[in-house]
Amino acid sequence: MPQRIGNNTVRLSGNTGILEFASVAGKKESEGPLKDKFDKLFYDTLMGQETWEQAESQLQLNATELVLEKSGLSASDIQVAFAGDLLNQCISSNYGLADFNIPFCGLYGACSTMALSSILASLLTDCDIAQNSLAVTSSHFCSAERQFRFPIEYGGQRTPTSQWTVTGAGAVIYSKQNPKVLVKEVTIGKITDMGITDINNMGAAMAPAAADTISKYLEDTGTVPSDFDYIVTGDLGKVGSELLIELLKKQDINIKDNHTDCGLLIYDIEKQDVHAGGSGCGCSASVLCAEFLPRLASGEISDILFIATGALMSPTANQQGMSIPSIAHLLHFSSLSSTLNK
Amino acid sequence: MPQRIGNNTVRLSGNTGILEFASVAGKKESEGPLKDKFDKLFYDTLMGQETWEQAESQLQLNATELVLEKSGLSASDIQVAFAGDLLNQCISSNYGLADFNIPFCGLYGACSTMALSSILASLLTDCDIAQNSLAVTSSHFCSAERQFRFPIEYGGQRTPTSQWTVTGAGAVIYSKQNPKVLVKEVTIGKITDMGITDINNMGAAMAPAAADTISKYLEDTGTVPSDFDYIVTGDLGKVGSELLIELLKKQDINIKDNHTDCGLLIYDIEKQDVHAGGSGCGCSASVLCAEFLPRLASGEISDILFIATGALMSPTANQQGMSIPSIAHLLHFSSLSSTLNK
Numbered sequence: 202m203p204q205r206i207g208n209n210t211v212r213l214s215g216n217t218g219i220l221e222f223a224s225v226a227g228k229k230e231s232e233g234p235l236k237d238k239f240d241k242l243f244y245d246t247l248m249g250q251e252t253w254e255q256a257e258s259q260l261q262l263n264a265t266e267l268v269l270e271k272s273g274l275s276a277s278d279i280q281v282a283f284a285g286d287l288l289n290q291c292i293s294s295n296y297g298l299a300d301f302n303i304p305f306c307g308l309y310g311a312c313s314t315m316a317l318s319s320i321l322a323s324l325l326t327d328c329d330i331a332q333n334s335l336a337v338t339s340s341h342f343c344s345a346e347r348q349f350r351f352p353i354e355y356g357g358q359r360t361p362t363s364q365w366t367v368t369g370a371g372a373v374i375y376s377k378q379n380p381k382v383l384v385k386e387v388t389i390g391k392i393t394d395m396g397i398t399d400i401n402n403m404g405a406a407m408a409p410a411a412a413d414t415i416s417k418y419l420e421d422t423g424t425v426p427s428d429f430d431y432i433v434t435g436d437l438g439k440v441g442s443e444l445l446i447e448l449l450k451k452q453d454i455n456i457k458d459n460h461t462d463c464g465l466l467i468y469d470i471e472k473q474d475v476h477a478g479g480s481g482c483g484c485s486a487s488v489l490c491a492e493f494l495p496r497l498a499s500g501e502i503s504d505i506l507f508i509a510t511g512a513l514m515s516p517t518a519n520q521q522g523m524s525i526p527s528i529a530h531l532l533h534f535s536s537l538s539s540t541l542n543k
Numbered sequence: 544m545p546q547r548i549g550n551n552t553v554r555l556s557g558n559t560g561i562l563e564f565a566s567v568a569g570k571k572e573s574e575g576p577l578k579d580k581f582d583k584l585f586y587d588t589l590m591g592q593e594t595w596e597q598a599e600s601q602l603q604l605n606a607t608e609l610v611l612e613k614s615g616l617s618a619s620d621i622q623v624a625f626a627g628d629l630l631n632q633c634i635s636s637n638y639g640l641a642d643f644n645i646p647f648c649g650l651y652g653a654c655s656t657m658a659l660s661s662i663l664a665s666l667l668t669d670c671d672i673a674q675n676s677l678a679v680t681s682s683h684f685c686s687a688e689r690q691f692r693f694p695i696e697y698g699g700q701r702t703p704t705s706q707w708t709v710t711g712a713g714a715v716i717y718s719k720q721n722p723k724v725l726v727k728e729v730t731i732g733k734i735t736d737m738g739i740t741d742i743n744n745m746g747a748a749m750a751p752a753a754a755d756t757i758s759k760y761l762e763d764t765g766t767v768p769s770d771f772d773y774i775v776t777g778d779l780g781k782v783g784s785e786l787l788i789e790l791l792k793k794q795d796i797n798i799k800d801n802h803t804d805c806g807l808l809i810y811d812i813e814k815q816d817v818h819a820g821g822s823g824c825g826c827s828a829s830v831l832c833a834e835f836l837p838r839l840a841s842g843e844i845s846d847i848l849f850i851a852t853g854a855l856m857s858p859t860a861n862q863q864g865m866s867i868p869s870i871a872h873l874l875h876f877s878s879l880s881s882t883l884n885k
Contacts, residue, residue, distance in 0.1 A: 254863065290651065291855070292859070305731070305732065305734050310649045348859075517631060
């Protein structure tokens, strides 16, 4: 059974973990450093669909089909799915998962969704409410640009702090039966709002949320950054990552040596012209499943903190002069042989 | 500890329930049949704010303040909040709850949100992951109309099947300590899509989802409709309610005698010119807290099924010719003296 430790963290029983994981990504991602690590690449940005939104649904559908196939389970073996995405009314999830006929909990956590869905899925599995639970999310560059900024046909100039929404998805099945990677603790984040109003600087809006959640986790568990192979944030990018390191330094927490960010790993920042790095729900989801979970499963690395950050940014609220609230949720993933927090 | 019963239902330990609840509503609701039952009424539709969206945030903020006040708890006593709303990026929840500084899980379930948030909050409390957990949601007529249909200034004609989005909110605290009303079982719904494309006929889109969830719950628990004082749907309205009764009749399930719908209770359908009835996350949330929970707490009634239905409707997807997927989540609430499923 899970139990609360400290004020903000929950320690799982020790048996719950990841049975299987899968990642899919698009054309630009197929040209980046992680190109050989995704389970499936789609070079047609429309994925044979008529609209970007329908294409994004296909990303979730494909990631879910893949994770089921890899696990040997069928959809009816999954008792609950947690999913969400960046699009209004979370349509990538609603249309992408509809045909699987799995009990469905829709989430909205912006780019924090892979962590939020994973926290809730792993907790419900840890309490035996679900034997197998699914966490899935996606993003698509073209659907996100036209919803949050400009239609891509407009050809708007991108600012130096802007990030590139990843076209991709990740799906994870949580189970107590034969997990490959364990979930040790989880920390659900709080909404923070430091007054950032620039919709082209998501990293700066999200960094304080990540700092808050990480420092709370470390305090609750009595751990230090060097206990972990990596402290992996979701999509802070270049600007947000530097800010996070500075913010934690002020609290005497040094993460500089082992911090990394999915948004900085998925692209070659300079060559691929993505400015401050990758972003989107699909960024942390696909990089978690393509880069970190395989290395934890093989035992190459033993412990990571995964902190997906979400800028709860609304074009409507932004036009009304409101600042951008943010949130960050955290999971401690470990290899089966890890001895940390045993 | 909760345990699964049947294929789709979870039975809670029997100790978890509702510590406190609160409802707020707006001007039109203050002219309806439930006017004396809401905890607080706001006659200024803008609630002193500059925009409809900010006004809606105030609804969630006020409902949360009220439920804390009534319970004698402070925000720091709540370990997790589940909230969502109808607006893009769920901004009513994000801005409305930010200042409480409670660990926050954002949901998107359209009008099913009061049930979805209540299911997750009660489950996490039942597993002792949270001692006290909060479920809250809202809707606002003006913010919903301009986002989903037309700005109210446009003065569009309403069709006979259209529903009136409730301006209101409800907030519930779940706890094992001194609950007034118990949560016996919960059923997480599946996405259903019967091909409805009329955004002015949400009731028809949602009725099949409600029928599916209700029939699964009855099968899993071996109960029949007459075991309950009421089978309460969230906002099917006139059209959807008739359809639900017909759909279940085909499965030999007769709910006609004890079915009622929050969307039919909150307004005087004829006199208040709301066509097919009330709708919105705030409809089921405020009516649950104003009408049903007080009667369960007093023991006047002993058992209800509460099924909040959500039309996962997207204007973007609708314009692209997609049909409206729907979902319905269910909770069995009972009085402390109920003997059903003991």
